[in-house]
Amino acid sequence: MTEKTIFELSSPGRKGVEFPAVDVPTTDLPAEFLREDLPLPELAEVDVIRHYTHLSHLNYCVDEGFYPLGSCTMKYNPRVNEAMARLPGFAYCHPLQPVESIQGSLALMYNLQEMLKEIAGFAEVSLQPAAGAHGEFTGVMIMRAYHQSKGETKRTKMLIPDSAHGTNPASSAMTGFEVAPIATDARGNVDLAALRAACDETVAGIMITNPNTLGLFDENILEVIDIVHKAGGLVYGDGANLNALLGIVRPGDLGIDVMHFNLHKTFSTPHGGGGPGSGPVGVSDKLKEFLPGPIISIIEEGDDEMPPLFGYYQPKNSIGRVKSFNGHFGMHVRAYTYISMHGAEGLRQVAELAVLNANYLLSKVRGAYKLPYDRVCMHEFVLEGMFDDVPDVHALDIAKRLMDYDFHPPTNYFPLIVHEALMIEPTETENKQVIDSFAEAMLNIAREAHESPELLHEAPHKTPVRRLDEVKAAKDLVLCCWLPENSE
Amino acid sequence: MTEKTIFELSSPGRKGVEFPAVDVPTTDLPAEFLREDLPLPELAEVDVIRHYTHLSHLNYCVDEGFYPLGSCTMKYNPRVNEAMARLPGFAYCHPLQPVESIQGSLALMYNLQEMLKEIAGFAEVSLQPAAGAHGEFTGVMIMRAYHQSKGETKRTKMLIPDSAHGTNPASSAMTGFEVAPIATDARGNVDLAALRAACDETVAGIMITNPNTLGLFDENILEVIDIVHKAGGLVYGDGANLNALLGIVRPGDLGIDVMHFNLHKTFSTPHGGGGPGSGPVGVSDKLKEFLPGPIISIIEEGDDEMPPLFGYYQPKNSIGRVKSFNGHFGMHVRAYTYISMHGAEGLRQVAELAVLNANYLLSKVRGAYKLPYDRVCMHEFVLEGMFDDVPDVHALDIAKRLMDYDFHPPTNYFPLIVHEALMIEPTETENKQVIDSFAEAMLNIAREAHESPELLHEAPHKTPVRRLDEVKAAKDLVLCCWLPENSE
């Protein structure tokens, strides 16, 4: 059934919420500024609740089942996170309150900064960036600021391996860098020869994703970093795949200079249908002064009697703020809760089981699907979603068919370096039984691709809508709806 | 898809919640009292959330759509109710706390008592009963206690019109009364002749449902009450249909001596898949002393500087408590919120629109279905779910077919005095568009009953399961499941 839009559900004069009457003597409204019409829908509370309840039922979600969307780390979102972020003392503080009145929140942010520093091996962290891509952008700006501060204005080239995350080139370009792609070698590592060749005096740095988007840990990572450092460049680590490294290795220890964290991937804050994310940035000592502020610090040390006083500080050569206020505080609460509940051992277990799940799933589907780089993977792996003997079956068909088995499809057509890529990340919160049934579905689909490929071409069959006409959407471009004409 | 049971989902060693370690010196456990095995399922939090999310998707609910279950008043449950009941100051007080530490809650309960007294015209209210049937039972016990106190031990007969609610006979029987049914006349009123004939010196009282289960307001209500009173009996009013009377008429004004309220019907507290309900009892002045205690009262009057001090009092000839503690306080908060948001005018509007909705819906289906008592109805009405020319179509078939149109069926086969009854209560929270589509579905089904009755016999077609084998359920009687044998 098609759900009407809230505009179609509107009935003139209906009300969802009432407000108190004005309790003060009134002042005339400035007539010349008043709007004539406010074309918003009118609904009762029950209409609104029903509408969004219906919409919710059209979504697949982690609470429903397996969501192996590669590179997105769709792990389970603990319910306690949600309860904590909604504590009135956290949810209802104004960002410009005097610091004395928000010591609880500042303490939490300060502790979260400390935890992230420790987990990834950095000297300082700014919690301000709003999302992974935002953190990347911030990180690249910091690299730029660093070179500028050294007068190295000719360092305009950013190296980006073709196994890196998709946002990296855009982040670099937005910051004024030219992007130089670096190839991947046969084992799925950065091609060292290509890297060496690109490392001249114009190199600003490299943006490396490790484990990369093939799900592989670069076997030459120390050498890669060394080459770039020796050329005077900085190393940006894309933190989107940090889930595989918790307690396994600290990017800072490897020599990575700057990295963003995805709190909504690694630290279980929910994905919210597209966001909000949260993308704190960690840096090595030499980049501290460029971080966007404010950063939370202890402005008066505590003692036995008094707790420390937390406040803000502005790094001296800060690139400036990258958004309003302090970042996504609500996400900080959730990430802090998650980290606190795991401790060092628990975090290592997260990474270990994420990697175990990926390798276990890989062991079950290997053979039925082509695996372009056959190594022990980290938290995810990439298959080719195609079969030489049924050339008209594509990764997209496999993805759509998985929906009929009640699974969310993997990421498809990314990374670009794998033909018909299917990028599969099970995460550590899935149990063996779930992985077994997903593997079984994948094997069934491989069989169906040969025996009855039309099942794949016409998939999905069981979803609320069938395949949608994307060409029409882009051509006709209907981006909004309006109140029905006869509604007034 | 069939959802596994939580027992089938169990995996030995899995954990959903961790608890802190023991932080005190330990004492040996008494070995002779320890259990050997605790055969509970073992799941991770994600398994539990997914399982119950899946189950939730198998339910129809008010948040999903129209739920015209006659006599159940399935109105919309405002979200603010839920938020208020969860305020930590309300949700986390112990029932035995010193009254000084729970003045907020006691004030709320006191005010709710006052509101209910005013709305229904009673002298006192006890909030203790847990549900409608529990309130009925309480009310009947009060009637018994009253007669006992007067030494009228021969009053053992309870008159119950055949248009009364289904629980009334059982409530009376549990209290030691003999039940004498009273017939309904051709207009749907209590048959006065039958009533007069039954009113002898053994009459304890009458349990009247008004509007009755036909959805009709008894046109002779004052006479009915008068006849019973003159015979020395008391009049119990079943409050389940109070939604139709808010601001329209006060049962106490009509002479009703005792009545229960259904907070979960009239005052919007949610039905919770079967409960909890809440069934406060209101009584006239002469029955006050018999109410179950404690009742909330002002134990120290307030003044300009100090608010009053609220506490408990025990009516002097109380029948005694009918459950632990104070009743369903969480439901009291919700009902108080609802009444406060409506005020006198708003409550009257609730009743008016509930009655308008019922009559409007009736106007649309009249003709297509037989209406045994054709009068202006109150908040609900009863159709015959049968057609003379298609004798093998039953009310049940119509009910099941409605599910295919995405509606919850009406109450069926009740009241017993209507053949193949379909008892329809739209409530005031449904809008015209919803009622129009339900009416359309009813008309379609009437047509289908004639044109393709197999559609009805085999309905429902679109539900998660088809018609279920109730005979097998009662015969094989599988009431529990257990951990799979091989689970350990």
Add this chain to the structure above:
Amino acid sequence: MFTPHTNAEREEMLRAVGVSSIEDLFKAVPKKYRFPSLDLPPKKSELEITNELSDLSNGNGSVKDLMCFLGAGAYHHFIPAAVDSIISRGEFFTAYTPYQPEISQGTLQAIFEYQSLIANLTGMDACNASHYDGATAVAEAVILAHAHYRGKRPKMILSPSLNPQYRETVRTYTQGFADIEITGDLVKDPLESPDSLIKLIDMQTALVVVQYPDFFGRIYDYAKVAEVAHQNGALFAVSINPIALGLLKPPSEFGADIVVGEGQPLGIPLSLGGPYLGLFATKKELVRKISGRLVGETVDQDGKRGYVLTLTAREQHIRREKATSNICSNQGLMALASSVYLSLLGKQGLRQVAELCYQKAHYAAGQISTVPGFSVRTKTPFFHEFIVDCPVPVAELNAHLLEHGILGGFELGTVFPSLKKSCLIAVTEMNTKDDIDIFVEVLKEMSHD
């Protein structure tokens, strides 16, 4: 807000009905009493009622702010956030009794699983979809026993250490039964051993009810009582604390025919006393005598597993005055909460909570017994509650504790004349060692008085 009618729609609907005003719909109501003007406070917007109730709720001192050592039938336990997350789903809380199974499998399977969880926890064969609370569950056990013997055995023996509110409720419920006699509970010393019940049991006895752990927190093995009851042909019912069963052997092991109890500790907030959850489970021989809702497993017409309300022929809307109970609603949402709670904790978690309660209570008892003037009266094994004799009136002690942010124990003297200077202290996993130590420190202050 909550009524969606616009003026235009209202007019159109009135026209369709064929009346000119809404008032016309109410002509059957006696004119004299029609449209009373109700004296209620002016209506409040959501903003205003939210403010009012926030203020009122802040006028309470809840166990979120106070250290709680109060139990006596309602307990402060930890509730994982996932519980509320599930019971807040509209699909659960805005549905009603699953009369139409095809579109109620969620509620039905959830109840079936609840029945299974409680049966497994108590060692019984069957369990109903819940009663209102522990007190009414005990009352229903008495009525079951009465019906089981068709009124031929009048004697219902209640242990004096059964929760006094439960005993009072039983007495209320049975007022109308001329052929029921309640006995056993009104003894001088409520602390006497359960063996003293044995002498009351005879061939007139329909039921013996005990509590486990008892109201005072004491753990007894009731095997002997059960045996004598059975020898006399009577039923034996045990009222339990479900958390304690995480540790203690289930009542099935010492002969219970019926297990009842208060389910509140299983993930349900204290909420000033309700809504709670009445547990009711029996041996299979009694299944068809259970009142209230029962969900059974079956198949649909395609052979798919499904669940339905079953044995409905017992219920009041069909048997009417011949039904043994008038119960109609159950505590559906609370039963669901307890199922989510038990599913989350599972085998290990429930045992862990029970152990924490046990250990912390014993630590607290040990510490309190060192405070001059206070003495722990409970000498038998106990679970998480114990009796403390105090050097000052308990009400005075509790007022003092409250000033220190502590909710003291239950004042036993309000119910038991023989325990005038005693209170009942409850300790759960929510009390840290620090809490207990602070509590003991404050007690020390009172011992100087």
Add this chain to the structure above:
Amino acid sequence: MFTPHTNAEREEMLRAVGVSSIEDLFKAVPKKYRFPSLDLPPKKSELEITNELSDLSNGNGSVKDLMCFLGAGAYHHFIPAAVDSIISRGEFFTAYTPYQPEISQGTLQAIFEYQSLIANLTGMDACNASHYDGATAVAEAVILAHAHYRGKRPKMILSPSLNPQYRETVRTYTQGFADIEITGDLVKDPLESPDSLIKLIDMQTALVVVQYPDFFGRIYDYAKVAEVAHQNGALFAVSINPIALGLLKPPSEFGADIVVGEGQPLGIPLSLGGPYLGLFATKKELVRKISGRLVGETVDQDGKRGYVLTLTAREQHIRREKATSNICSNQGLMALASSVYLSLLGKQGLRQVAELCYQKAHYAAGQISTVPGFSVRTKTPFFHEFIVDCPVPVAELNAHLLEHGILGGFELGTVFPSLKKSCLIAVTEMNTKDDIDIFVEVLKEMSHD
């Protein structure tokens, strides 16, 4: 807890993988740095972290406890309970970007409706699926203008009364663009009339950005500025407060090409600054230049209406370094919150809230202007914020107010040297007349100093 693996399952899985221990899976990691021991606090159970965070959150003074007169870009408004009830549904908050439309119609239609609601509110033709917040939305407008003119027009004019944090964010965002020049905002008198922007507009100008109501709460008609911008071929962007648009005419009426703004007032809690919601809407001519996600209506293969992410060819994962923005996530759940909020309030409700803000702010300004020593500097029409000149340093005033449970206005001197003794007072529907009167009383105390 959150990882479901039992020991037995772990072993079985390792065997299937063909390694003997989990450590074997990490051989690619340099041995020297493998398995560091992290110095983190010991892990906490849910019970413990709940206690810790309850304590921490109680260490804040929130606007639930304090009377709030603080705004300056984030506002305390009433949020109906239904908003959180919807966004707490797992189907919404545990889904991700709707890459697979067949199983994401809920999110997609919700975004489509969000786009529609914001377009209707602002009078624009199109709206994206949101940016991070108001500041980054302004920065994205600048980048859009830069791309629109292919870098040929360097000049970006920002009004000095545009939120200072937004201006700072624009400067951060554009550091890497050699061909962007930010101007207009760093003037001596931030309160000068918007007409003074006109003289800056020339043929080098790509964009003029103003705020409406401006940072100081003032309402201006920007028609003339827009006209001059358009005459010079430049784009005109307006940063709005969405609540104010419940009352004020939409920016479309005075020529906005782009409307941006902070969506937080639409049902999103203050939450110490985030997550919020960046509004971004344009005229149809600019639709294909918008960065971020866009949802479009289409049909499925059966002709049924449905929604998809559209114009994805603009996005970074396809255009890579040629994309104009790297934005990848949006503020999906916050956009949903604002949609639920706007759906609940609708036409009448939003207007009512805006009027309450307007009236209460004017009452407050009137009362404050009677307090000796204090004066209301704002003389032009204003919405719900206004400038007050104070007789004492604002920080001192605010400290005093805080002691009285009042959150004072924003200290303008921290940003604007010329407004050293001024603060910006915000009043919303949450401030009752009583609140305002108490506030004024406390100000009176300070006027005696």
